[in-house]
Amino acid sequence: MSLNSHIEWTDATWNPVRGCTKISPGCKHCYAETFAERFRGVKGHPYEQGFDLKLVPEKLIEPFSWRSPKLVFVNSMSDLFQEGVPDPYVEAVCRVMVAAKWHTFQVLTKRSERLKELLSGPLQFAAKQDHIWWGVSVEDKKYGLPRISDLQQAPAHVRFLSVEPLLEDLGEFDLSGINWVIVGGESGPGARPMQPEWVVSVRNQCRDSRVPFFFKQWGGVRKKKNGRKLDGKTYDEYPRRTTSPVPDRIRCLAHADEILDSFARAFRGSSLTQLTA
Numbered sequence: 072m073s074l075n076s077h078i079e080w081t082d083a084t085w086n087p088v089r090g091c092t093k094i095s096p097g098c099k100h101c102y103a104e105t106f107a108e109r110f111r112g113v114k115g116h117p118y119e120q121g122f123d124l125k126l127v128p129e130k131l132i133e134p135f136s137w138r139s140p141k142l143v144f145v146n147s148m149s150d151l152f153q154e155g156v157p158d159p160y161v162e163a164v165c166r167v168m169v170a171a172k173w174h175t176f177q178v179l180t181k182r183s184e185r186l187k188e189l190l191s192g193p194l195q196f197a198a199k200q201d202h203i204w205w206g207v208s209v210e211d212k213k214y215g216l217p218r219i220s221d222l223q224q225a226p227a228h229v230r231f232l233s234v235e236p237l238l239e240d241l242g243e244f245d246l247s248g249i250n251w252v253i254v255g256g257e258s259g260p261g262a263r264p265m266q267p268e269w270v271v272s273v274r275n276q277c278r279d280s281r282v283p284f285f286f287k288q289w290g291g292v293r294k295k296k297n298g299r300k301l302d303g304k305t306y307d308e309y310p311r312r313t314t315s316p317v318p319d320r321i322r323c324l325a326h327a328d329e330i331l332d333s334f335a336r337a338f339r340g341s342s343l344t345q346l347t348a
């Protein structure tokens with residue numbers, strides 16, 4: 072987990088899972104892969120195994136150590152709903168989020184079908200929480216728009232779209248039941264350019280549907296220079312956040328112990344072992 076994240080729309084990142092596999096055009100220049108692969112083979116480094124999938128149970132209880140409320144981006148270096156993450160582990164991550172309710176968690180996935188399936192079943196207890204925001208990535212029409220539909224069908228209390236990297240004009244799409252939209256262009260070497268009219272179209276649809284709109288960046292090879300103003304304005308809107316009191320340290324430790332115990336019970340004798348080695 073890291074405080075003071077450089078990601079514009081969050082305060083901190085929490086990574087109880089590391090590594091992922093590419094699934095759609097938005098993954099082409101995945102920053103997490105580039106970062107992780109830099110450390111492949113470096114003994115003792117958290118990313119010694121590069122971008123290979125790894126569960127990190129010792130990170131599960133980290134949110135309990137944050138004593139002030141934060142916006143927490145869950146698995147900035149992975150995708151919680153990828154096929155290789157077993158259901159009991161996804162559930163353990165959700166139990167932490169439900170218990171650490173003084174934070175607001177942002178869970179973003181490209182695996183929207185599994186998100187829908189689990190939130191409609193074993194994760195219903197987490198779907199209903201208003202301090203957990205469930206989001207899907209939308210980079211284009213072919214892969215991105217069907218994810219919106221999956222998210223709309225999932226019984227989530229708060230839903231958001233991360234329209235990044237925006238790779239083409241999305242046209243008109245349905246924003247019903249969506250509580251927040253983030254838009255951003257790709258950055259770094261080989262960045263695919265984003266046209267202003269594509270962004271304006273999404274912003275105007277958000278305006279028409281009264282959905283908070285956050286413009287993250289234009290992106291490009293020189294991201295800082297290109298900035299994050301749209302029509303001369305910075306868009307930093309968020310959904311309404313709920314507040315919960317921060318429990319004292321002893322209660323926090325008790326929560327953490329409960330989670331670890333229940334995880335240890337689920338873990339014993341299961342196939343999770345090979346993914347944590």
Ligand code: SF4
Pocket residue numbers: 091092093094095097098101102103104147148149150181
């Ligand atoms: S789903 Fe996300 S983390 Fe996984 S490869 Fe694609 S961009 Fe990277």
